[in-house]
Amino acid sequence: MTWYSELAFVGNCQTGVDLVGSICILILLSTLATHINVNADDQNTFNVLNYGAVGNGNSDDSLAFAKAWNDACKANAQTPTMIIPKGKTFLVHPITFSGPCKSSNISIQLSGTIKAPDGPSAWTSEIERWIVFGNITGLNINGRGLFDGNGQKWWDQSCKHHPGKDCSERAPTAVSFIQCNNVHINEIYVERSPQVHVVVDYSQDVHFKSVIINSPETSPNTDGIHIANSHDVSVLTSVIAAGDDCISISDQTSNISVTYVTCGPGHGISIGSLGKNGEEVKVENITVRHVNFYKTTNGARIKTWQAGKGQVQHVEFSYMNFTEVQNPIIVDQYYCDQKDVCAKTSTGVHINDVRYLNATGTSATDVAINLDCSNNVACTDIKLENIELQSATEGKGVFSSCKNAFGVAKGNCKPKSCLKSNS
Numbered sequence: 561m562t563w564y565s566e567l568a569f570v571g572n573c574q575t576g577v578d579l580v581g582s583i584c585i586l587i588l589l590s591t592l593a594t595h596i597n598v599n600a601d602d603q604n605t606f607n608v609l610n611y612g613a614v615g616n617g618n619s620d621d622s623l624a625f626a627k628a629w630n631d632a633c634k635a636n637a638q639t640p641t642m643i644i645p646k647g648k649t650f651l652v653h654p655i656t657f658s659g660p661c662k663s664s665n666i667s668i669q670l671s672g673t674i675k676a677p678d679g680p681s682a683w684t685s686e687i688e689r690w691i692v693f694g695n696i697t698g699l700n701i702n703g704r705g706l707f708d709g710n711g712q713k714w715w716d717q718s719c720k721h722h723p724g725k726d727c728s729e730r731a732p733t734a735v736s737f738i739q740c741n742n743v744h745i746n747e748i749y750v751e752r753s754p755q756v757h758v759v760v761d762y763s764q765d766v767h768f769k770s771v772i773i774n775s776p777e778t779s780p781n782t783d784g785i786h787i788a789n790s791h792d793v794s795v796l797t798s799v800i801a802a803g804d805d806c807i808s809i810s811d812q813t814s815n816i817s818v819t820y821v822t823c824g825p826g827h828g829i830s831i832g833s834l835g836k837n838g839e840e841v842k843v844e845n846i847t848v849r850h851v852n853f854y855k856t857t858n859g860a861r862i863k864t865w866q867a868g869k870g871q872v873q874h875v876e877f878s879y880m881n882f883t884e885v886q887n888p889i890i891v892d893q894y895y896c897d898q899k900d901v902c903a904k905t906s907t908g909v910h911i912n913d914v915r916y917l918n919a920t921g922t923s924a925t926d927v928a929i930n931l932d933c934s935n936n937v938a939c940t941d942i943k944l945e946n947i948e949l950q951s952a953t954e955g956k957g958v959f960s961s962c963k964n965a966f967g968v969a970k971g972n973c974k975p976k977s978c979l980k981s982n983s
Contacts, residue, residue: 606632607643608650615648617675622653633661644705646671653677653684654732656692659740664698670705670748679713680728690754692736693743702746709734709753711779720780731755731781737763746770756783757802763790771798777825779803784826791815802826806856810834815845824854828885830861831875833895834909835868841909843872850879853921859888860916863895864909866902866934871910882921884952889916891965893934908934915943922952928975931965942967944977 606628609615613624632640640663644650652674676690677683691707693699711731719727731754737743738759743766750757751774758773760766773784784800787793788810794817800806806823809816809831823829829848834841841864853859860877882888891911896902911933928949933939942965951958962978969977 603635604637604639605641605643606635607645609645609648613648613650615645615650615672617649617651617673619651620653621650622655625650625652625655629657632666633657633659636662638663639665639667641667641669644668644670644672644674644703646703646705648672649708650674651677652691654687654690654692656694657696658694659696661696661698664742665700666696666698667700667702669703670701670707671703673706673708675708676710676732676734676754678710680717680731681713683732688730688732689736689759690732690734692738693740694736695739696743697741699740699743700746701744701748704747704749706749706751707735708751709757711752711754711775711782714754715779718780721778733757733759733786735759736761737766739763741765743767744769748772749774751775752779753782755781756786756804758785760785760787760790760793762788764792766790766793768795768798771795773798773800773802773806775802777801777803783808784823786810787813787816789813793817794819795821797821800826805830805861808832809843809846811839811841811843813843813846816847818848818851820850822852822854824852824856824883826856828853828856828858828861828887830858830863831872832861832863833897834864834872835870835907836865838867838869838907841868841870841872844874846875848877848880851877852881852883853885853888854883855885855924857886858890859885860919861887861890861892862911862914863892864911864934865895866893866905867907868909869907871912872914873910873912875914876917877919878915878917880919880921882919882923882949884922884924886924887927887930888921888923888949889919889929889931889947891931891933891939893932893939906936908937910937911939911942913941914939916945916947917943918946920948921950923949923958924952926951926956926958927961928958929960929962929978931960931962931979933962933964935964938964938966940966941982942979944969944973944979946971947973947975949974 611624734753
């Protein structure tokens with residue numbers, strides 16, 4: 561029975577104080593309440609299909625997404641939700657979902673797949689970002705859906721792997737959060753990004769949970785999550801496989817937490833690179849705990865350019881497990897992305913109060929702990945505690961290498977520490 565036929569039925573009732581009249585009044589109230597709730601739900605949800613999206617993977621659904629977002633952002637509802645339904649693949653060209661929005665608790669239920677255009681020729685301009693969330697406070701993205709960066713053709717013409725006159729030096733980032741606050745991304749997949757998968761820039765209070773990022777080890781410059789100019793960012797219970805750093809933490813960042821993450825393949829979890837153009841670096845309060853590194857080219861890494869200044873301080877890498885990892889623990893203060901082009905300088909970034917605690921596993925390189933600090937500015941207050949690393953090759957040993965690195969070693973430390981005493 562439809563709500564209007566129910567109302568017609570109620571209209572034929574005799575009202576009054578008798579039992580029949582009371583039942584009719586209850587039916588009327590229930591029917592009206594149901595109808596009101598339906599309308600309220602409609603005002604809270606903004607399904608891209610209702611705005612003309614097709615979802616066949618070929619039709620351009622960009623305009624429908626823009627319209628749905630605009631209405632959700634302008635809605636007076638407390639929790640407006642943009643819906644991207646399951647079982648559909650939506651082709652979306654570069655788009656920015658901009659705030660501020662009326663609600664400070666806006667959601668995107670991503671249950672389907674959003675797919676990027678197929679390679680450089682399908683992009684209308686040299687845009688360096690695909691999906692951008694900008695200037696939004698109170699954003700929730702969930703639904704177990706997929707951002708598919710469709711990056712294969714970008715990788716195939718990358719200058720890093722295919723140098724030549726027609727190669728591409730840069731490629732788009734898949735998903736960016738710029739000047740956003742109070743953002744929660746839960747149970748979302750991001751794969752095959754042309755370049756970096758996710759960027760957090762000039763943002764605060766951004767939290768990733770149960771996120772899966774996946775691209776081949778050979779995909780160039782495809783960092784998993786890159787964090788810059790941001791504070792209070794966390795990555796929890798996530799799995800990242802990429803062609804570059806699983807997570808890279810750049811300059812002007814603080815209060816970053818990475819916990820229960822699986823990294824590999826990839827280049828490890830890196831602070832840096834920092835100070836390329838002589839910037840005054842400021843990175844502090846970084847915590848990386850309970851991370852499994854699997855066949856990565858680095859493990860826990862800090863990398864700075866010689867030209868940099870400023871400091872990296874109050875850092876903890878703890879409860880790490882390494883499986884056939886090159887450079888499990890590494891500080892590289894002579895980082896240079898091109899051979900023999902970085903001149904010596906009189907500057908350096910000061911690395912201070914870095915703790916490596918409770919690390920186990922196997923190293924694919926002879927040097928399992930490599931602390932290559934600046935000649936100009938020593939690394940100070942470095943702590944090694946309960947480190948148990950052995951060679952991934954049976955019968956081989958591993959060792960530590962230190963340059964201008966000061967600190968203490970406590971508990972078991974294998975390979976043996978090479979730190980100089982702080983005193």
